[in-house]
Amino acid sequence: MSTTQTLARFVASYDSKNIPAEARTLAVRSLVNWAGCALGGARHPAIESALEALQPFFGAPKANIIGRAERADALHAALFNGISSHVLDFDDTHMATLVHPSGPVISALLAASQFYPINGSAFIEAIVIGIDVECRVARSVFPQHYDAGWHITGTAGGFGAAAAVGRALHLDEKQMAWALSIAATQAAGLREMFGTMCKSLHPGRAAQSGLSAALMARAGFTSSERGIEAPRGFAHVMSSAQHLGAATEKLGERWEILTNSFKPYACGVVLHPVIDACLALRGEHHLDPSLIESIDIRAHPLVIELTGKTAPTTGLEGKFSVYHSAAIGLLNDKVGSRHYSDEVVLAADVVSLRQKVNVEIDASIAEDESDVTIKLIDGRSFHKHVDHALGSFARPMLDADIDLKFRDLAETVLTGRQIEEALALLHQVEKLDDAGKIGEILAPRAI
Amino acid sequence: MSTTQTLARFVASYDSKNIPAEARTLAVRSLVNWAGCALGGARHPAIESALEALQPFFGAPKANIIGRAERADALHAALFNGISSHVLDFDDTHMATLVHPSGPVISALLAASQFYPINGSAFIEAIVIGIDVECRVARSVFPQHYDAGWHITGTAGGFGAAAAVGRALHLDEKQMAWALSIAATQAAGLREMFGTMCKSLHPGRAAQSGLSAALMARAGFTSSERGIEAPRGFAHVMSSAQHLGAATEKLGERWEILTNSFKPYACGVVLHPVIDACLALRGEHHLDPSLIESIDIRAHPLVIELTGKTAPTTGLEGKFSVYHSAAIGLLNDKVGSRHYSDEVVLAADVVSLRQKVNVEIDASIAEDESDVTIKLIDGRSFHKHVDHALGSFARPMLDADIDLKFRDLAETVLTGRQIEEALALLHQVEKLDDAGKIGEILAPRAI
Known part of the structure; x- marks a missing residue:
């Protein structure tokens, strides 16, 4: 089987019971960290400008823009939450590939969960699997792809978003191969944009493109089934070297999310x-x-x-x-x-x-x-x-560290009580009947 | 001045009076050919699938989807019209770069004109300038970029769409440089997708991305001002060779639209x-x-x-x-x-x-x-x-040939009377106070 098909089968058929508890723990931690970053970035001028430009085109306001009173259709919510989660350069990092995994994956998935029924347990599983596919696709072209000038969070991010949403919406194997290939043909993001608002546009667009890729594939919009590995596909066109074996090695046994890392301070x-x-x-x-x-x-x-x-x-x-x-x-x-x-x-x-x-x-x-x-x-x-900084591999940030960071970032837009309610809900996410509630609890409300 | 800035200044400041009459004639011809192709493609399964997937997220229905009763927000209208204009592989071709110029440019521009006031004369000028920028950016990387596996209509198309919309909405030089760079960092589309519905997604996404690039830049969303030529910008990252001189050579003197060509038959x-x-x-x-x-x-x-x-x-x-x-x-x-x-x-x-x-x-x-x-x-x-086929350089399709093609394609969705009304309006487009009427006349109406 090809790389794309192998990953598609994994997303479509992997038994959730085999996802280890540590991976679920990391998914919750990634969610809290992502939410904090998006709250902290919610009033950034990049969000204000993008709102001014795009709000006239918003559809039915079913999805939350984190940290804002405005609501949007799911596609725009994915875009905005992807931007705000990265705009402070404070989000998570998968060190082996330099991908910032959660921005594309969770922004797309939360938007989908405010439109389609997805429960909390499925939500966490979709994060684990989405980040796994995202980082594995990144491994297939790293470091040559990054060194050439691609912002790998923008390019690999769409695969992760498509995988997470495709998992949560139960796409079959063929649909999932199409979804990954539709993500492949929308992969974009140049490192020339670093230092401008466009850097944070990349995970936003990846979230939006990956979400639409999954939805289009589900509706029968055909694509290649070899979008990653084909001679004119993602890995060959967008990288001078291909490491396709790394994309599927120990799939379902080694979990990329276990090496996701978090930053305690908003600097390098x-x-x-x-x-x-x-x-x-x-x-x-x-x-x-x-x-x-x-x-x-x-x-x-x-x-x-x-x-x-x-x-x-x-x-x-x-x-x-x-x-x-x-x-x-x-x-x-x-x-x-x-x-x-x-x-x-x-x-x-x-x-x-x-x-x-x-x-x-x-x-x-x-x-x-x-x-x-x-x-x-x-x-x-x-x-x-x-000896080892907080947030390093040897001394990772744990729940209490990330909660502290969340409180610091959230207090710019939420009251103290709202912050504690949000943290309580996020830590209990797997028990939610409706994961879409995450969006509601992360929006400011009248006190 | 850099390539991006030179093109941005051209888009922002070129005096419309100096656009030659032949270029305007070709713009009208490109418009009629684009409209015919979009009408012919309007009921293709690719459009049906994309509608099923994305219609739940449509915003206020101010823009027409060509050949359909459904209306959409401008961003989605640009996407859908870009898809339908290319899905029959019957649209125009700029032979020197293999770009299909009108899909991205006119789809974005028409959608913008159904939201912002743009008169017919400005509409035609924006087509001339949008296609010029699109094909010039394509020249800066052709043929190496195409040979590597990029679908150049998808990648160069966003620049053309951003330039056309940016021209029509009077972006200043700095905003236009941002808009071109926002287009650069969204450039995408792989040739692996040929033979699937995803091929036609490329001009659709280019139209949508270019339109949003212009709108975001206008609202102050910052970007590089060197998105095309910087070491980690479009031309270096996405091509093994750069021909930046070709992007600005005889700018405002030699017009790419004059070598746009049209196909009389729906085959190679x-x-x-x-x-x-x-x-x-x-x-x-x-x-x-x-x-x-x-x-x-x-x-x-x-x-x-x-x-x-x-x-x-x-x-x-x-x-x-x-x-x-x-x-x-x-x-x-x-x-x-x-x-x-x-x-x-x-x-x-x-x-x-x-x-x-x-x-x-x-x-x-x-x-x-x-x-x-x-x-x-x-x-x-x-x-x-x-000696020379119809549609070749030596024997180009003229107005009557393109009108014949339009009638053939349009009759699948419009009545005979609607077809003649549409042709009459398209040939008089420069006299329109509101170019948005083009969208209305290309939608089926109750008889």
Whole structure:
């Protein structure tokens, strides 16, 4: 059997009973993290602009736009939730392929579940299977495809969205092969768009395209049944090398979602061990930041290469500044997305403290490791060594960490009570009769 | 200035007064041909399936789906009209790039004009400029991009749609550069899909993506301003060679639409000179097909390579059979799309006649040339040599030819009176205050 057909059969026929409990746990965790990111991004100018442009074309308002009062048809809801979940660059990452898995998959699936009956258990299974197909298709072309300039979340994302929706709507094997091939022929997204709103358009479009691919295939819209592996199909046309075996190896035995990872801070992962160290130093020694004379950081070479901006002037630039990131870690009990705003980046105490940061590159330090020494004006000094940053493989974010992140992101659009209600529902998702309720609980309501 | 910015400035600022009259004439001809193809395709199973899948998500029904009673929001109308205009493989071709230009451009533009005020003159100018940008972007990557497996109508089409809509809605230069880049990052369509409904999805999606690109850019959704030429932009990521100079050479002086070409018959162009010869022999000699003993054809080698199917059993296979095509040319006063139906392909008189066809390959015969000799059972013989097929560069289809094609295609969905009213309006399009009326006149109405 071909790659496309093998994956289609897996989506159509895999027995849910064989999905391991850890995979389900990761699916719930991915859902909470996705929901938090989408809430945090819901008022981003990218969402406002896209709403202005596209709202006149919305169909019957059956689906929620996360974190917004507006409702939309399912296709547009998938698009908007895909955008908002990625616009803060704070969503999950499948490290082996650099795919951000949940944006396309969960945005499409939730929109479908607000239109078609899908219960909570089927919803979680569809996330597991959708992310599996998404990351496996990505493996079939990684890294050459990414290196050539494709934003792999945009391209592989459509397969994952189609697989998740196709699973939840019970497409048969032939329909599912068509759905994956319809996703293949809509795969798009260029890395040239990084740094613009268009980057977040990619998972949005992938969600929308994958959802429509599943619906069209179900209605008999024919396609190739070899869209991934054919000579003029996805893997050959969009990559200089093909690793088709990786797409189906240990299918149903090895689960890609188990290596999905989450970010505790809204900046590049190379900064995370530095922030961990600074937060720990502040917490352990009850530091008064005004007494700090110098901050000496030993770090992996990528820290300077990627985040060496000494004098950022915007929130976005702050995400690429180890100096700013160390300062906010020493000035706050926790670091949230709001600490990468223009206002905080320009605040006098932040600017003053970041100027005391010195970074020494040390090739013996790992990417998820850091070593920070602080000297006070009274002569004392404190030292912290972080072996593994929070969110790394060795020290993954667990439920409590992700809930904390959710609360931080959600408070921009939901009340405290709504936040706790939403978390309670998300953690009990598998017991829901109607997974569409997830959309309702993530929309702001009158208090 | 960069390629993207140069094209954006052209779209935003080119003085319509300098568009030559021939370009406007070709735009009207392209419009009539596009409308005929969309009417002929309006009841294709691809449209029926797509409607079943997507109609639940339609927004306010302000735009027409050509040839159908259903109406849709502008984004879905662009999608559906792009599909129906290409689904018969009967639409226009820009030979230098193999782009089918009108499907993406006119489908997007008409949908926009049913939502925003666009008069007939601006509509025609936007077609000229949209097709120019579309074919120029295609030139920047042709032929390597096409040879690699991209369906260039899907990929270049979005740029054309964005340019046409952006022109008609008066986007400024920066917005237009964003719109072209948003189109770039949605460019998609694989040749693996040929032979399935997905082939016609490509111009539909290009129309929809290009329309939304222009609308999003207008609303401030930011993108790269170098989406075409940047190292991780369209031309480098999606082609092994770049011909960026061709995208802007003689911009505003040489017009791509002047080399747009149209097909008189619903089959591969290599068959057209054979059909021309057979129709001429029948007409000139008032042939009784039952008296024909043999049909000897000398033809270009591609005729057998591409259309050598001796015993087709479906309408689709008939399009790849020189034997069937010669037979229907001798049995009918004109050859229409209906002669490539399953029913006609299996008809006894057609099958009997096609078995009398002999094809001799002759490398000295050009692709648009043919030589046909008929022998009758009474010993007489007749000969016809076609120097240039109708629809070739040397003998293009003119208004009367395209009107004839329009009538043939339109009669499946419109009454005779509606057809003549539609043709009259299309030929007077530049005088319309509201180009949106084009959509209304192309929808079936109660008689």
